Every structure is written in structure tokens, then in C-alpha cells.
Amino acid sequence: MRLRRLLAEAVVPTVTLLAVLLAWEAATRAFHIPNFVIPAPSAILGEGWAWRYRFLGHTWVTLYETLGGFALSMGVGVPLAVIIVYSPALRRALYPLIVLMQSVPKIAIAPVLLLVLGHGEFPKVIVAFLVAFFPVVVDTATGLAATPPELLDLSRSYRASAFKTFVKVRLPMAMPFIFAGAKVAITLSVIGAVVGEFVGSDEGLGYVILSATSYWKTELAFSSMILLSVMAIVLFGAVSLVERLACPWLAPAGEE
Amino acid sequence: MIRLDHVDKTYRTRRGDLVHAVEDVTLEVGDNEFVTLVGASGCGKSTLLKLVAGLTPATRGVIRIGDETVHEPFPDVGFVFQQPVLLPWRSVLDNVLFSVEMLGLDPRQYRKQAGDLLELTGLGGFETKYPRELSGGMQQRVAICRALLPDPSLLLMDEPFGALDAMTREEMSLELLRIWEERRKTILFVTHSIPEAILLADRVVVMTPRPGRIARVLTVDLPRPRTMDVEFDPRFKAASDEVRGLIFAGRTPGR
Numbered sequence: 001m002r003l004r005r006l007l008a009e010a011v012v013p014t015v016t017l018l019a020v021l022l023a024w025e026a027a028t029r030a031f032h033i034p035n036f037v038i039p040a041p042s043a044i045l046g047e048g049w050a051w052r053y054r055f056l057g058h059t060w061v062t063l064y065e066t067l068g069g070f071a072l073s074m075g076v077g078v079p080l081a082v083i084i085v086y087s088p089a090l091r092r093a094l095y096p097l098i099v100l101m102q103s104v105p106k107i108a109i110a111p112v113l114l115l116v117l118g119h120g121e122f123p124k125v126i127v128a129f130l131v132a133f134f135p136v137v138v139d140t141a142t143g144l145a146a147t148p149p150e151l152l153d154l155s156r157s158y159r160a161s162a163f164k165t166f167v168k169v170r171l172p173m174a175m176p177f178i179f180a181g182a183k184v185a186i187t188l189s190v191i192g193a194v195v196g197e198f199v200g201s202d203e204g205l206g207y208v209i210l211s212a213t214s215y216w217k218t219e220l221a222f223s224s225m226i227l228l229s230v231m232a233i234v235l236f237g238a239v240s241l242v243e244r245l246a247c248p249w250l251a252p253a254g255e256e
Numbered sequence: 257m258i259r260l261d262h263v264d265k266t267y268r269t270r271r272g273d274l275v276h277a278v279e280d281v282t283l284e285v286g287d288n289e290f291v292t293l294v295g296a297s298g299c300g301k302s303t304l305l306k307l308v309a310g311l312t313p314a315t316r317g318v319i320r321i322g323d324e325t326v327h328e329p330f331p332d333v334g335f336v337f338q339q340p341v342l343l344p345w346r347s348v349l350d351n352v353l354f355s356v357e358m359l360g361l362d363p364r365q366y367r368k369q370a371g372d373l374l375e376l377t378g379l380g381g382f383e384t385k386y387p388r389e390l391s392g393g394m395q396q397r398v399a400i401c402r403a404l405l406p407d408p409s410l411l412l413m414d415e416p417f418g419a420l421d422a423m424t425r426e427e428m429s430l431e432l433l434r435i436w437e438e439r440r441k442t443i444l445f446v447t448h449s450i451p452e453a454i455l456l457a458d459r460v461v462v463m464t465p466r467p468g469r470i471a472r473v474l475t476v477d478l479p480r481p482r483t484m485d486v487e488f489d490p491r492f493k494a495a496s497d498e499v500r501g502l503i504f505a506g507r508t509p510g511r
Contacts, residue, residue, distance in 0.1 A: 148339065148341045150335075150337040150339060150341045151341050151343075153306070153309075153311055153335065154335055154341070154355075154358070155358055156311060156329050157309050157310070157311060157329045157330070157331065157333060157335055158329075158331055158355065158358035158359045159328075159329050159331050159359070159360075160358040160359075160360075164358065165358075168354075168357070168358070169343070172343070172345050173343075175345075247345065248345075249344045249345040249386055249388070250344075
């Protein structure tokens with residue numbers, strides 16, 4: 001029964017995807033659409049295969065920038081949320097700044113950042129961080145504020161310190177929220193890294209897309225895009241896996 | 257012995273309105289006495305529990321537990337709320353141990369007692385289960401075990417069975433009486449249910465809202481141990497009529 005359900009869940013989307021790819025391939029051939037307009041899936045695959053060794057290096061650069069931005073957004077976002085929740089004064093001081101930072105379009109800020117921080121991977125890490133950190137702050141703060149007041153009363157009636165209450169009650173209570181923020185942040189980090197590369201770089205998958213399109217090598221741009229999507233999906237899956245391992249008490253969504 | 261002497265509690269809402277949650281409450285509760293507080297919403301029952309636990313300071317008046325005046329959280333109490341508020345990442349046993357852990361005691365030394373309490377409340381064998389695997393009634397039993405584990409002299413219960421269905425609720429009331437017969441403690445029990453208040457209590461404190469005041473304190477003259485059959489006792493009917501009369505006095509019928 002379970003195997004059948006699993007098969008149905010895996011088979012249906014795979015078949016659909018293959019059907020779409022076949023129709024695409026057939027359409028590009030039937031209507032003689034040139035590869036630089038919309039490349040056929042076979043052309044994308046072929047170009048990707050031809051580039052496989054060079055792609056390794058570019059993927060590594062983008063992965064590195066993405067993970068750096070993500071790590072920074074968690075490392076800054078979670079403590080910032082703790083500060084905001086625990087100190088009303090600092091909340092009043094910091095919250096408008098955070099919202100202001102969030103409301104500046106990152107694509108607009110990226111060129112300035114690159115101008116200030118120079119070349120290399122570090123400015124892209126910063127752009128990825130800027131794009132990704134807001135949901136981490138908001139979700140973590142929401143999670144910390146969502147502790148049932150009864151549990152806070154209970155801890156207080158036992159004269160437990162604020163630190164103990166934080167470690168034993170509030171932080172674990174907020175875990176599902178923190179992971180929700182992390183899942184959004186990891187996908188946003190990929191976007192941030194690519195935006196950074198678009199603005200100025202000579203390596204990374206975003207750079208490949210940009211330079212490929214300027215040479216009319218659309219099939220290369222497409223294979224780079226596919227690699228980026230695969231990377232984002234794998235990273236999202238990794239965060240979900242860590243959540244499953246760190247919070248085994250949470251029933252996976254859709255069950256029960 | 258708990259003694260409340262002319263206790264007032266007023267606070268300001270966010271809009272700046274002054275609320276008299278509790279006004280001029282004087283009450284004595286003897287050791288190992290079971291006292292229920294009954295009244296309509298907003299009559300200050302829950303505030304009274306928080307005052308006794310030292311979670312919120314009284315605006316006026318004095319609260320004493322034994323020889324101590326309460327003006328900060330008083331750790332010798334157990335709290336049970338309407339919701340079980342268990343920690344979902346902890347097993348049943350570890351949830352029970354939470355109270356001693358927060359008190360700064362070594363939970364390893366309480367494992368056996370925690371197991372005994374779970375046995376006493378009919379949860380033997382559920383130690384390693386997680387809260388989400390339990391029914392609402394069972395979760396509330398875990399919450400009661402958690403409150404009982406440090407063996408507090410006073411148990412404060414804020415509508416503990418209010419979120420349960422009617423049948424589970426009756427079962428839990430009798431269960432609580434059985435536990436109380438076995439491990440005597442002073443219990444202050446807030447409820448909306450008049451039958452529940454009478455079934456459980458040595459004395460029923462009837463409160464009226466805005467401002468929260470004690471309307472009357474009734475002594476329940478029914479033999480113990482009690483079963484659901486006490487509801488057929490004419491004294492039960494007389495008591496519930498009296499409580500109902502006090503609560504609904506001054507209210508327009510049909511509103």
C-alpha cells in the first residue's frame with residue numbers, strides 16, 4: 001500500500017515532466033525555433049554536458065556565496081530576534097531600521113555594495129545575507145513571542161532564571177518558526193548570490209548566465225539556470241532534513 | 257494556611273482604563289482544604305490565583321502563606337492551567353520532571369517519584385510517549401503530575417478541566433478527588449461549572465464580576481469520598497441553587 005502510494009507520488013510528476021520536455025523538444029523542432037531564442041532540451045543537456053568541468057568551479061563559487069549568506073543571515077538574524085523580543089527599548093530602536101533595510105530593493109543596493117566592498121566573493125555573501133536575513137528575524141521573533149504565557153508563568157513561579165526559561169522553553173518552542181525562516185532564507189540566499197554576481201563578477205552560475213546571454217548562447221544560460229534550481233532544491237531539502245533531525249517531535253506537514 | 261486580607265488588584269489596560277480585577281477580598285484557606293472559586297467570566301478568579309502564587313503583586317492588602325508574606329513568586333505551589341501546556345519535544349516522563357528541573361533540583365533523583373505519580377494517575381506505561389500521542393485528558397493528567405512532583409503544599413488550578421469534553425471532565429474530577437485523598441494538599445480550584453465546584457469542594461467561594469468580589473463562601477456539607485451520585489443528594493441541589501442564585505442575582509434573565 002505504502003509502496004503503491006510512493007510510486008504514484010513519484011511516477012505522476014516524473015511522467016508529467018517528461019511529457020512537457022518531449023512536447024518542448026517536438027515544438028522547437030517542428031517550428032524550427034533557433035536555439036538562441038528557445039533552445040531544445042536536448043541542446044541544453046548537450047551544452048551542459050560539454051561544460052561539466054567548468055560548471056564545477058562556477059557551481060562551487062555560487063554555492064559558497066549562498067551558504068555564506070545563509071550562515072550570516074542565521075547567525076545575525078536569530079540573535080537579533082532574541083534582542084528584539086527581550087528588550088522593548090532595543091526593539092523600538094532596531095525594528096524600524098530592519099524594516100527600512102528590508103524595504104530597500106536589494107538589486108538597487110548591490111552595485112553600491114560592490115563598489116564599496118570591491119571584487120570577489122565577499123560582497124556577494126553580503127548581498128545574499130541582506131536578501132535572506134529578514135524572514136529569519138521576523139520568524140524567530142514571532143516564534144519567541146508565541147510561547148504560551150502559562151509556560152512563562154510556570155517558569156516564573158518556580159523562580160527559574162530568564163536564561164534557563166529561554167534555553168529550556170522559549171528557544172525550543174520557537175524552533176518550528178526558526179526553521180520556517182531558515183527555509184525561506186536558504187532559497188533567498190541563492191537569489192542574493194546570483195544578484196550579486198549579475199552586478200559584477202567573473203565567476204559563478206549567475207555570471208555564466210549573464211555572459212552566455214550576451215553571446216547568444218541561450219542553451220548555456222538554460223543549463224546554468226537548471227543547475228541553480230537544482231542547487232536551491234537540494235539546499236532546501238538539506239534544511240528540511242536538519243529540521244527533521246533537530247525537531248523529531250514535529251509531525252511532517254501533511255501527516256496525521 | 258493561606259490568608260488573604262483585604263486584597264485589591266487594579267491594573268490599567270493598554271487603552272489606559274483602570275480595571276478592578278479583585279476588590280477587598282478576605283479569605284482564609286486551611287491546610288489540606290479543597291476550595292473552589294466559581295463565578296462568571298471577569299470576576300477575578302484567575303487573578304486571585306496569580307496573586308496567591310506571587311506572580312502579580314496586590315495593589316493593596318496582604319497575602320500570607322503559612323508564616324510568609326507573598327511578594328514574589330512563591331515556589332511551593334503547583335500550577336495547572338486550562339491548557340496542559342506540555343513541552344512537545346519532551347516525553348511524558350521528561351514533561352513531569354520539568355517542574356523539578358525549573359526549580360533547580362536534580363531531575364535524576366525524581367525519576368522514581370515521577371513514575372509513581374504517572375502510575376497514580378493511570379499513565380503507567382506512557383513514560384516514553386510524546387504529548388501529541390496522548391488525548392486531551394491524558395495530557396492534562398501529565399500536567400497535574402508535573403505540578404505534583406515537587407510535592408508543593410498548595411495546588412492552584414485554573415479551570416483545569418475547562419477544555420475537556422463533558423465525559424472526560426467528570427472522570428477527571430473524580431480522579432482529582434482520588435489523588436487528593438491519597439496526597440493531601442491545599443487546593444484552590446477555579447471553575448465555571450457550578451456542579452464541578454460543589455462536587456469537589458469543602459468550601460465554594462462564589463465571586464461576582466466588575467469589580468471581582470466574594471459574594472459568599474459556602475460550606476459543602478456532603479460526605480467524602482464522593483462519587484457522581486452526590487448530585488442526587490438534596491443538599492447538592494440546595495447548594496447549587498444557592499450558588500446559581502448568587503451568580504445570576506442582579507442579571508436580567510434572558511440576556
